[in-house]
Amino acid sequence: MTPPTPIIFLVDIDNTLLDNDRIQDDFQRHLEREFGAEALDRYWTIQERLFNELGYRDYLGALQRYRVEHPEDLRVLSMSSLFVDYPFGDRLYPRALDVLERLRGWGRTVILTDGDAVFQPRKVERSGLSDAVQGRVLIYVHKEEALDDVERRYPARHYVLVDDKLRILSAVKRVWGERVTTVFPRQGQFAHDPDALASYADADLTIERISDLLAHDLPALVAGNRSIQPAAMVTR
Numbered sequence: 001m002t003p004p005t006p007i008i009f010l011v012d013i014d015n016t017l018l019d020n021d022r023i024q025d026d027f028q029r030h031l032e033r034e035f036g037a038e039a040l041d042r043y044w045t046i047q048e049r050l051f052n053e054l055g056y057r058d059y060l061g062a063l064q065r066y067r068v069e070h071p072e073d074l075r076v077l078s079m080s081s082l083f084v085d086y087p088f089g090d091r092l093y094p095r096a097l098d099v100l101e102r103l104r105g106w107g108r109t110v111i112l113t114d115g116d117a118v119f120q121p122r123k124v125e126r127s128g129l130s131d132a133v134q135g136r137v138l139i140y141v142h143k144e145e146a147l148d149d150v151e152r153r154y155p156a157r158h159y160v161l162v163d164d165k166l167r168i169l170s171a172v173k174r175v176w177g178e179r180v181t182t183v184f185p186r187q188g189q190f191a192h193d194p195d196a197l198a199s200y201a202d203a204d205l206t207i208e209r210i211s212d213l214l215a216h217d218l219p220a221l222v223a224g225n226r227s228i229q230p231a232a233m234v235t236r
Helices: 020-035 037-054 059-069 075-085 098-104 119-126 149-153 168-180 194-199 211-214 220-224
Strands: 006-009 109-116 135-140 156-162 180-187 205-207
Touching: 006 098, 020 037, 037 059, 037 168, 059 075, 075 119, 098 109, 098 211, 109 119, 119 135, 135 149, 149 168, 156 168, 168 180, 168 194, 168 220, 180 211, 180 220, 205 211
Parallel strands: 006 109, 006 156, 109 135, 156 180, 180 205
Antiparallel strands: none
16 A cells, blocks of 8 residues: 655646636637527536536537537537637646646645546646646546545645635545645636635635745645735736
8 A cells, every 4th residue: 555645735627727717708709609699508508507417517518418409510510629629728827837836846746626538638638737747637526525536546644625616625624624724716706606605614725816825835835824924926
């Protein structure tokens, strides 16, 4: 059995390292331009239904369901290339890769995300995030329900989890307790959802943007010291 390492950083992708809201807007504009408003509305209805079922955005799955409903609309076949070949690296948050480099200097760093088995791995690869963590990528349907597998693959005495969803951070905190420091970057639609903010406890550390981690030292980060003052101003 692999002995535990002192600390492992588990970092989400969507709206944590990657501006997924902008990606979603790009997809929506392209779909409306190519298909029209009526088809876009139908596609997005399917997308929302899938999101409620799965807990993550399944763009290709929604496209496939739309195709089943409209088997003679051959434009659908060309849309998959938009999702697969999208330049995800252009949508990384400022200094996201610098943050991963800093974390790697402190401990093993792993991408931990939810998603499907095709689109999400493609996103990790084309954004450059897989290379940034030396291929250490875990993708689950519901990652908060896969913590035993995370521990088996990457045993550690302490974890730092960085995620834009308080729901995820709270769920992991309930399981791992003091063994995990939760970090909440207030980026994206879920991080500003008033219902979510009112429903879950605060994270150990809240930051406004992922690049703010560059101003924290390791002891303060592990402690989740919410009153810490940045050691130095960083360029964002």
